[in-house]
Amino acid sequence: MKILNIIFKWTHLSAIRLIVLYYALAVIFSMGLLSLPFFHNEGVELLLIDLLFTTVSAISVTGLGVVSTPETFNTAGIIALTFVLQFGGIGIMTLGTFIWIIFRRRIGLRERQLIQIDQNQTSMSGLVKLMLKILKTILLIELIGTIVLSTYFLQYFDTWQEALLQGYFGAISATTNAGFDITGTSLVPFASDYFVQTVNMTLLILGAIGFPVLIELQDFLWGDHRPGKRTNSFSLFTKLTVTTFFALIAVGAVFMMILEQHHFLADKSWHEQIFFSLFQSVTTRNGGLATMDVSELSDPTLILFCALMFIGASPSSVGGGIRTTTFAIMLLTIYNFAKGRTGVKVFGRELDTDDILRSFIVITTAAMICTTAVITLTYLEPFPILEIVFEVSSAFGTTGLSMGITADLSTAGKCIIIFLMFVGRIGIFSFLFLIRGKVIKEKYHYPKEKVIIG
Template sequence: MKIKEKATELSSVQLIVLFYFAAVALSTVLLSLPIAHQANVEWSFIDALFTAVSAISVTGLTVVSTADTFSTTGTYILAFVLQFGGIGIMTLGTFVWLLMGKKIGMKERQLISTDQNRGTLAGLVSLMRQILGLILLFEAIGTIILGIYLLKYYDAWQDAFLQGFFASVSATTNAGFDITGSSLIPYANDYFVQSINMILLILGAIGFPVLIELKDYLFQKKETVAYRFTLFTKVTTVTFFALILIGTALIWILEAGNFLADKSWDQSLFYSLFQSVTTRNGGLATMDVSEFTLSTQLVLSLLMFIGASPS
C-alpha cells in the first residue's frame, strides 16, 4: 500500500523515468538468460546492461558482436527489447493494460501524454492503438518481403526469415543493431535490400503524427471533403526529405574524388543515399564510414546532430 501511495505522489515525468529504468532492468535480466547466448560465449553483467540501455534508447552501440553472441532465442529477446525504444514504454504499457481489461484512467493518460509529448489528454488511447498497429504492420510487411527475398542468400528458410525479421525490426525502430556481423555491408551491391531498409528507416523516423495523418488521408471516405494535412506534417515532411536529398548530394560531391572515385553512378547514388538516410537516426551502414574524408564525416556529424523527426 505504501509503495502504491508513493507511486501516486510521483509526477508523470518521474514515473516515466522510473518505467524506463524498470525496462532496462527487465531487459538486462532477459539478455542475461543462458538460453539467450550461444555456447561458450563470455557474457558479463556490464555487457548485458550496456546492450539493454543501447537497445532501449535505440542507439545501436554494442560491445559485442550480436551475430556471434546471441542464440536464436536471444535474437528474438533482443528484438523484443528494441520495441521498448522504437514503440515506446507507454504504448506497450497501454497495450498490456487493454489486454488485461484495465480502464485507462486520468493518471495513465497523463503518463501517455508525457511520454508522447502531447499537449492534450483527448484521444490518447486511440493514438496508442494506431501507433502500435502501424509499427507492427511495418515490421510484419518488412519481415515477409525481406524473408522471402533473402532465401537467395540462405539455404534454410528459417535463417532467411530470422534475418528478415530482425532487419525489419531494427530498421523500423531505427535501432541500428544487426545479426549479420557487419551491418548491411554484405548487401552493399543489393539495392533491393537497401531500398526496403531505407523505406523502413524513414517510416520509423519521420514521426507518428505524420504517419497517422498519412493513414487518415489514404483511408478517408470518398464522400467527405478534401483532406487537409496540418502545418506540422507539411513542414516535417518537406524538411525531412529535403535533408535526405541535401545529405545525398553533399556526400556524392565530397566523395566523388575519394571513396566514390572508382564506383559506377548507381553505386555512388546508393552509397550516398543510404548513408544520408541512415545517418540521421538509423545506425546501419553499407560501408566503413572511416573511409570517408573528414569533410564528409563533418556532414554526417551534422546530420546525426539534427536526427530524425520529433513526435
C-alpha cells in the same frame, strides 16, 4: 479523461517522468532478460558494463555495440533482442505520441483562442484507440517488412529458417531504427543489392519520420473527409518535420556525393554513387545501418554526418538527437530575423515564441552536453578526436554508426556513451524536465534591462 487525471495525480508523475520511468523499468527488465545464459552462445561471458551498454543501446534503439550480436546471442537470444528493440522503439514512440496528445489538450484548454488545434482525441477511449493504432501500424509495417525481406533472402541463405530469421531481425531492426545487425557487418553484404537497400530505407524512414506524421497520413488517406474534419489537412508539425526530414536526407546525400567524389566514390559507377550516398544519408537520420565501413569516408563527410546525427530524427519517433523540428525552428527563426521580420511564419502559421525559445534551449544544451562529453572522452580515451566526436554524435542521435571504437572504450567511456544514448533517446526537453524542480509560480518580477548581444 477524469481517470487519466486521477492516475496522474495519484502517482505524482508528470507526463514526461512517465517516459523516464518506462525507460528505467524497460532497461532493468531487459537487462535481466538479456543476461540469461539461455540466450547466449556457448562460452560467452558478458561483463556487467557490456550488458548494461547493450541493453541501453537496444532500449534506446541506438545500435552502438560493445559485443557482436551474432557472436554473443543464439537464435533465442536474437529473438529476445527483437522484443527489447520493440519495447524501446514502439514503447517510447507510443508514449511520446501519447504525451503529445496530452500536451495538445492542455494547451488547448488554456490557449484555445490563440492556437488552432483540434480536440478530437481527448477522451480516454480515444487515447487507448490511438495507442492501439500506433501498435497496429508499426506491427503491420514490421510484418510486411519481414515477409518481403524473408522471401527475398531465400536466395541468399541456405535454409528458410535462416532466411526468415534474417528477414525478421532485419525488418524489426530497420523499422525501430535499431541499427543492430546479425550479419556481423551491418548491411555491407547488401552493398550492391538495391532491393534490400530500398526496403531498408523505406522501413527506416517510416520508423523515424514521427508517429504523428503516420497517423495524419493514415487519416488523410483513409479518414473521414467530410468538410470541417481534421483529416483534410496536415498539422504544422507534420509539414515541418517531413520537410526537414527529407531536406536533411537530400543534403546528406548530395554533399556525400560531392565530398567523396575523389575519395570513396572515386571508382564507383553512377548508380553505386547514388545508392551509397542515399543510404548513408538516410541512415544518419537514425537508422545506424550502413552499406559500407563509415570510417572509410573522408573527414569533411564524417563531420557533416556528425552534424546530421546530432540533429537526428523527428520527435515522437524511434529516433533521437535534437530532432528535426527543433532544427527547423532554429533555421526559420534565424532566417526571419535576418530578413528583419518580427514573427516566424511558416506554412501559413506562426510559431509560438515559447516553442522557439525551447528549440534554442534544446540545441544549445545538447551542444554543451556533447562538447563536454567529447572533452572528457578525449581525456579518458586514446582515440583520435574525430572518432570520438563521431561516437558522441552517434550516441546522442541514437544513430548507432561508429568508426569502430565502441568496443575498445574504457568503462568510464562506456558510461558516458550510455548517458548520451539515454539523453538522446528521451530528448533534451524531457531531460531538462526530469532534472527540473517543481515549476515555480513566480510571485514577483524585477525590472527588465537590456544588454549588448554579440
